[in-house]
Amino acid sequence: MSLVCLNTITDIAAASWDALLVDHQPFIRHAFLSALEESGCIKPETGWHPQHLLWEEHGKVLAAMPGYRKNHSHGEYVFDHAWADACQRAGLPYYPKWLCAVPFSPVSGARVMGGQQAVRQLLELLPAWFEEARLHSGHINFTNSFADSLLEQQQDWLSRIGCQYHWHNRQYRDFNDFLDTLMSRKRKNMRKERQTVREEGFDFCWYQGDELTQSQWDFIYVCYANTYAVRGQRPYLNRLFFSLLAERMPAAIRVVIAQRDQKPVAMALSLVDDHTFYGRYWGCLAEFAHLHFETCFYQGMEYVMANGLSRFDAGAQGEHKLVRGFEPTLTRSWHLLRHSALHEAVADYLQQEKLAVAAWALEARQALPFHRQQP
Known part of the structure; x- marks a missing residue:
C-alpha cells in the first residue's frame, strides 16, 4: 500500500483515472485535466504545480485526488486571500499550499475518487504528507456529498459553505x-x-x-x-x-x-x-x-x-440570476490549516460566515420570480 504523487496527470493512463469516476461530469475527467496541463494553462510557471495523489495497493490505483501545489490563490473561486494576508502580517508562512480542485472551474463534484475504504485511507494520510511536503495548508474545493461525508469524520478539517445559483428543470x-x-x-x-x-x-x-x-x-x-x-x-x-x-x-x-x-x-x-x-x-x-x-x-x-x-449550473456569483429563476444552492469546501493559531481564528470566522451565508441563501429565495416557493 502506498501514497503516490504525480507531477502530471499524463503519468496515469486515462482509462485508470476515469475508471474511478462514478458519473460522467466532464471537469474531473482525464481529458479535461490533461488539456489544462498540456496547453500550458496549468504549469509551475503559472503557480499551478500539479501534484495529483493516488492510493495504490499491489500496483492497482484504488483512490485518487486531483491536486496542485500553489504559491497564490488565483483561479479558485473559494477566496482565502484574507487568511494569507493575515499570515503575512503576523510573519507566518501561508504558501505553498495544496489545493484539490478543478482549476478555474467553480463546479461541485467528485474530488476524492474511488471506493470508500480506499478514499478514507488516502484522506487519513494527507496531514502527514502535507508536513513531509512542507505544505502549510490543504484545501478541497467544491466537494460532493460523498467527500463531505468522509471529511466530516477526519480531524482538523474545517468546512466552509458558499452560495451559487442553479436553475432546475x-x-x-x-x-x-x-x-x-x-x-x-x-x-x-x-x-x-x-x-x-x-x-x-x-x-x-x-x-x-x-x-x-x-x-x-x-x-x-x-x-x-x-x-x-x-x-x-x-x-x-x-x-x-x-x-x-x-x-x-x-x-x-x-x-x-x-x-x-x-x-x-x-x-x-x-x-x-x-x-x-x-x-x-x-x-x-x-x-x-x-x-x-x-x-x-x-x-x-x-x-x-x-x-x-434536469439542472443548469451557471457558475459562481451573480445575484442577477435570481430574478431569472436560478435558485440559491449551497456549495462546500474543506480546509486544513497546520498553524494552530490560524486554525482557531479561521474556525471561528467560518462559523460566523456559515450563519451569514445560510441566512443570505434563505433571504435570496424571496427574490425568486415564481408564483409560490418552489420545492
Whole structure:
C-alpha cells in the first residue's frame, strides 16, 4: 500500500483515472485535466504545480485526488486571500499550499475518487504528507456529498459553505411553460428582454464540439478572451486548451453563437453530462441590450428543457440570476490549516460566515420570480 504523487496527470493512463469516476461530469475527467496541463494553462510557471495523489495497493490505483501545489490563490473561486494576508502580517508562512480542485472551474463534484475504504485511507494520510511536503495548508474545493461525508469524520478539517445559483428543470414542456410559473411582472420583463433581442435581428445557432470549424473556435476564443480584456486582465485559458478540449471530449461541448446579419457577435460555451448543463465561458464583440441574458441564460434554459436535462449550473456569483429563476444552492469546501493559531481564528470566522451565508441563501429565495416557493 502506498501514497503516490504525480507531477502530471499524463503519468496515469486515462482509462485508470476515469475508471474511478462514478458519473460522467466532464471537469474531473482525464481529458479535461490533461488539456489544462498540456496547453500550458496549468504549469509551475503559472503557480499551478500539479501534484495529483493516488492510493495504490499491489500496483492497482484504488483512490485518487486531483491536486496542485500553489504559491497564490488565483483561479479558485473559494477566496482565502484574507487568511494569507493575515499570515503575512503576523510573519507566518501561508504558501505553498495544496489545493484539490478543478482549476478555474467553480463546479461541485467528485474530488476524492474511488471506493470508500480506499478514499478514507488516502484522506487519513494527507496531514502527514502535507508536513513531509512542507505544505502549510490543504484545501478541497467544491466537494460532493460523498467527500463531505468522509471529511466530516477526519480531524482538523474545517468546512466552509458558499452560495451559487442553479436553475432546475421541473419537467417544463418549453420556455412558455416555465414562464407560466412566474409572477406576472417577472414574466413580462423576461418576455420583453427576449423580444428586444429578437427585434435587434439576432439569431442563435447551436453546435457540438466536433461540429465547429477552426475559424469558429478562433471566434469563440476571441470572445472568451475579451471578457478578461475589458477588465484589464489576462485570461486563464489559452487558445490551445480549447483545441485540445474539442479534440478529446467533443461530445461534452455545447456552443451557442449569436449572429446578426449573418455575422457572429457573441457566444456561450457550456459542457454537459447526463443530467446537468454547465454554463462556462461567455463573450461578445460588442454590447447589445439583453444579449448577455439571452445567450448565457435563456438559450441554455431552452436547451435544458429540449434535451431533458434536469439542472443548469451557471457558475459562481451573480445575484442577477435570481430574478431569472436560478435558485440559491449551497456549495462546500474543506480546509486544513497546520498553524494552530490560524486554525482557531479561521474556525471561528467560518462559523460566523456559515450563519451569514445560510441566512443570505434563505433571504435570496424571496427574490425568486415564481408564483409560490418552489420545492
